[in-house]
Amino acid sequence: MPKKTAQPAEHVLEVEDLVVEYGRRRILDGISMNVRAGEIMVIMGGSGSGKSTLLRHLLGLEVPAGGTVRMLGRDVSEMTNTEMDDLRQHVGVSFQSGALFTSMSVGENVALPLRERQNLDDNTIRIMTRLKLELVSLAGFENLMPSQLSGGMIKRAAFARAIVMDPKLVFFDEPSAGLDPVVSAELDELIIKLRDALGTTIIVVTHELESAFRIADRITVLDHGRVLVTDTVDAVRNCQDQRVQDLLNRTPREMEIDADDYLRRLTEEEPEYVD
Amino acid sequence: MAAQTLSRMVSRVSRDMLRGVSDFGYLIALLGESFYWPVFGPRRKQPVRIEAVFTQMMQIGVEAIPILAVLTMAVGIMLAIQLVNTLELFGVESQVVLAVAKAMTREFGALMTAILLAGRSGSALAARIGSMVVSQEIEALRVMGIDPVRYLVVPAVIAFAIMTPALVVLADAMGIIGGGLFSTGPLNMTMETYIRTSIEVLTVGDVMQGLSKGLVFGILIALVGCSAGFSVRGGAEGVGRATTRAVVLSLTYVIIVDMMFTWFMNV
Numbered sequence: 001m002p003k004k005t006a007q008p009a010e011h012v013l014e015v016e017d018l019v020v021e022y023g024r025r026r027i028l029d030g031i032s033m034n035v036r037a038g039e040i041m042v043i044m045g046g047s048g049s050g051k052s053t054l055l056r057h058l059l060g061l062e063v064p065a066g067g068t069v070r071m072l073g074r075d076v077s078e079m080t081n082t083e084m085d086d087l088r089q090h091v092g093v094s095f096q097s098g099a100l101f102t103s104m105s106v107g108e109n110v111a112l113p114l115r116e117r118q119n120l121d122d123n124t125i126r127i128m129t130r131l132k133l134e135l136v137s138l139a140g141f142e143n144l145m146p147s148q149l150s151g152g153m154i155k156r157a158a159f160a161r162a163i164v165m166d167p168k169l170v171f172f173d174e175p176s177a178g179l180d181p182v183v184s185a186e187l188d189e190l191i192i193k194l195r196d197a198l199g200t201t202i203i204v205v206t207h208e209l210e211s212a213f214r215i216a217d218r219i220t221v222l223d224h225g226r227v228l229v230t231d232t233v234d235a236v237r238n239c240q241d242q243r244v245q246d247l248l249n250r251t252p253r254e255m256e257i258d259a260d261d262y263l264r265r266l267t268e269e270e271p272e273y274v275d
Numbered sequence: 276m277a278a279q280t281l282s283r284m285v286s287r288v289s290r291d292m293l294r295g296v297s298d299f300g301y302l303i304a305l306l307g308e309s310f311y312w313p314v315f316g317p318r319r320k321q322p323v324r325i326e327a328v329f330t331q332m333m334q335i336g337v338e339a340i341p342i343l344a345v346l347t348m349a350v351g352i353m354l355a356i357q358l359v360n361t362l363e364l365f366g367v368e369s370q371v372v373l374a375v376a377k378a379m380t381r382e383f384g385a386l387m388t389a390i391l392l393a394g395r396s397g398s399a400l401a402a403r404i405g406s407m408v409v410s411q412e413i414e415a416l417r418v419m420g421i422d423p424v425r426y427l428v429v430p431a432v433i434a435f436a437i438m439t440p441a442l443v444v445l446a447d448a449m450g451i452i453g454g455g456l457f458s459t460g461p462l463n464m465t466m467e468t469y470i471r472t473s474i475e476v477l478t479v480g481d482v483m484q485g486l487s488k489g490l491v492f493g494i495l496i497a498l499v500g501c502s503a504g505f506s507v508r509g510g511a512e513g514v515g516r517a518t519t520r521a522v523v524l525s526l527t528y529v530i531i532v533d534m535m536f537t538w539f540m541n542v
Contacts, residue, residue, distance in 0.1 A: 059418050081422075082319050088420035099415040101407075113419045116426070117320065 018067035029225040045222030092162030092170040098154040100146040107142030132160040152183035309432040327430035336438030347446040351453025375454035376473040384446035389492035393525040397500035401521035404504025405514040439493025499525040
């Protein structure tokens, strides 16, 4: 079979000049990137690099100050709520905490998107749910409650829920955060397996280098709200940019201190609390 | 210094007022959506699930029956004691039957139901939605294309709208029976006569007044509970604050609306 990348690949997600500001602070400063169909794109960056904010905007949960996000060929900001809800049936999300509904069993959690958005009978829903639970090696756990699961199992259940509608695009937020190395390696394997089995485009947001290098086709490195580099794993490894190398080598950041700014911060009056 | 304190106070008061107005606006928006989804939901392939409504009705209504029965019976007994003692002064203690029946159906049945529901179910609604906000479950719903208002708020509002008037009927009956438990002795009456007289003196208008109040109170409590839940920021502490806010706000709204209702229906 000819390799897909030989042809001009279709972009599943296109971000152009995305700007996000909270009050006076600019969190994302002109982010542009795109994700090709069928690839695993890892968005990597340290804490405070803006990757979580970027994810929230990619998901259309917040409205940016500027720029556009095109998901599956549609401009997110120009869609009505109904259109957005329909588009979201083709997009799966696995949250960092799993975000399983605590009042429902694992099986009910995974079945929820099917039950709420598709006109299917109970038998079909049950079979489709079990199929996905099999895929993430959680067969037989469907009647447990989320509180009875381990951290790794919660993530896997969240994976199953994210892919139950056979989405074209799946987001994973910090899939291996807070898990031991073995479980986190298993989850990485699972992400690759999902892509190979279902042909899904996958976007992973993470700060774990090892995991990023293991699963990524391409990596976007984010720092202080800007894209430092978007390239293949090898190219990112060999990137000459100092900040990228600092991130890869885990060099502590050198804090630049501006004397005037420092004094101002120390002496300025407390702004009134605004919630 | 004084000027600064004053300006701070003014800015705080105006911010609180602004927040109050925006909270009220949010309530109105939620109310609007509560009418929107049952009608247009099916067309958007997001129907309001009847099972979800029934689940809420069980929790809000059926499970509240024992405690509501005890509370309203106690209120009925208290009313009877006070009325027997007071009306005795005028030599018209026989009017206790009428007074208890009217007071319960027009006022106390609905009010006691609302107080119980605000404390029991309104707060639970706020806590449930609030903890879902904290654990990203609301966001999970949104990215699945499931509208959180349609999925969580509308079933609760419908359940409150149906169950509150139903509970008011129970509250009225238990209050009247409670009144009878005490006053049959001083009035030298059998329970049967007491209840028959109560039913005779009551008009449809009396009962409807309580029922319509119950409907409005129920919807108010549901909306305030949900909006307090959605406004949660900042973890477990925020959930606690929202729960308290839901109870205090809904009771405030209920009592103010009750006063307005009573004014327009009786003055």
